[in-house]
Amino acid sequence: MAIRPVTVPRRIAIRPCNIEMSYFVTGTDTGVGKTLVSCALLHIFASQGKNVVGMKPVAAGCDNDERNEDVVQLRASGNVLASKGQINPYCFVQAVAPHLAAQFVGINISLPRIIKSFTELNAQADVVVVEGAGGFLVPLNSWQDSADMVGQLELPVILVVGMRLGCINHALLTVEVIAARGLTLAGWVANVLDASLPMLNENIATLRQRIRAPLLGVIPYQERPDAIEAATHLNLTLLEQLEAHD
Ligand SMILES: Nc1ncnc2c1ncn2[C@@H]1O[C@H](COP(=O)(O)OP(=O)(O)OP(=O)(O)O)[C@@H](O)[C@H]1O
Ligand SMILES: [Mg+2]
Numbered sequence: 001m002a003i004r005p006v007t008v009p010r011r012i013a014i015r016p017c018n019i020e021m022s023y024f025v026t027g028t029d030t031g032v033g034k035t036l037v038s039c040a041l042l043h044i045f046a047s048q049g050k051n052v053v054g055m056k057p058v059a060a061g062c063d064n065d066e067r068n069e070d071v072v073q074l075r076a077s078g079n080v081l082a083s084k085g086q087i088n089p090y091c092f093v094q095a096v097a098p099h100l101a102a103q104f105v106g107i108n109i110s111l112p113r114i115i116k117s118f119t120e121l122n123a124q125a126d127v128v129v130v131e132g133a134g135g136f137l138v139p140l141n142s143w144q145d146s147a148d149m150v151g152q153l154e155l156p157v158i159l160v161v162g163m164r165l166g167c168i169n170h171a172l173l174t175v176e177v178i179a180a181r182g183l184t185l186a187g188w189v190a191n192v193l194d195a196s197l198p199m200l201n202e203n204i205a206t207l208r209q210r211i212r213a214p215l216l217g218v219i220p221y222q223e224r225p226d227a228i229e230a231a232t233h234l235n236l237t238l239l240e241q242l243e244a245h246d
Contacts, residue, residue, distance in 0.1 A: 021239075022128040023186060024155040026146070026178075028170035030134040032162025033191035033219065035070045037234075038131040039227035040219075041158070042077040044236055050126040053078040056088045057114045057149065058133045058140065061095030070131060077227060080125045086117045099139040109140045111152055118153055130155060136174050147181045156186035158216070161207065164194040168206055175211055185213040186239055191230075195221035214238040 023041065027034040038054055045052045054074025062068040071088045090109055092101035102109050121128045130153065132138070138146045150157060157178055161171045171188070178185045188211055190204050197203070208215055217234035 022122060022130065022155055024130045024132060024150045024153065024157050025160060026132045026136045026150075026157055026174065027160040028135065028162050028167055028174055032193065033160050033189075033225075034131050035073050036219070036225055036227055036230050037158070037160045037189050037191060038129045039073050039077040040231035040234055041129050041236070042074070042127075043228055043231045044234060045127045045129075046077075046079050047231075051080050051124065052127045052129065053080040053082050053121050053125040054087065055118060055121055055128055055130045056133075057117070057130065058090040058092075058098045058109060059088050060092045060098050060101040060133060062091045062093055064093065066091045073227070074129075074131065078125075080121070082121055082124060086120050089113050089117045097138060098133050099141050102141070109144075111140070111144060111149055114149060115152055135170075136177055147177065147183065150183055151181060156184040158186055159188040159213075161188055161190050163190050163192045163197055163200060163203060165197065168203060171207055172210060175213075185211070187214045187216040189216050189234065190218040192219060192221045 025034050025038045025041070042052045042054050054077055056068070056070050056074055059068040059071055068088065068091055071084070071091070075087060090098070090102065092098070092105065094101040094104055098109060118128065118130065132146050136147055140146060140149060159171065159174055159178070161167050175185060188207070190207070192200065204215070204218060216236065216238055219230045219233045222229065
């Protein structure tokens, strides 16, 4: 396996949110609520009268009809008609790390193909919400990872912190690597996965103290998770407060 060259992409500029903007949603791990938050973001932007579409560049864990639950939910939350191939360029049956799922079927995940699909979606929509696979440093092929993809897509990142034991370390590691790759963290969401997590408020306060980007909201534990309900806990005006910078 080739060693990944250490490259630091240029820091991407971030515009205020009243100008239409797309986002990349990452998480502290797999299964922490990225799809729930991505769909909630799509609902909010759609309620503002925007044309919105979700994208899942790489999905690992599809049935034999190439049906993936994340893609189904993202499609249902958007209001722009787009093809399945544009929304989800890569879909693998095996629910394993994307580069391994691809390797298993003899495919190499290609960033240019993902960027082409994103560009097509971006041309049709005001806002594209792109959901990552797993966590931020998930490999996509033998030498590129999800952070490389975000750099090439030039998207600001929204981090979903799955509030459970261990999340402080996972969140701070992710925040550090976003900065180390020259990318912009637009905001983060505290998504409560463990209804009985001791010291929830203290955990959130600790993260607020250490993460410079705004906390966009705290989504409580939901017995029946619902993106529209989750959206009521998010305040995206905090994204508008970001100043343009190089
Ligand atoms: N606030 C919450 N309360 C209760 N359950 C939640 C909450 N957020 C997410 N879940 C549940 O946790 C599971 C994982 O959520 P979700 O699919 O959104 O995570 P993900 O990060 O997108 O996962 P993946 O890495 O597979 O894409 C789902 O069953 C979802 O319904
Ligand atoms: Mg998901």
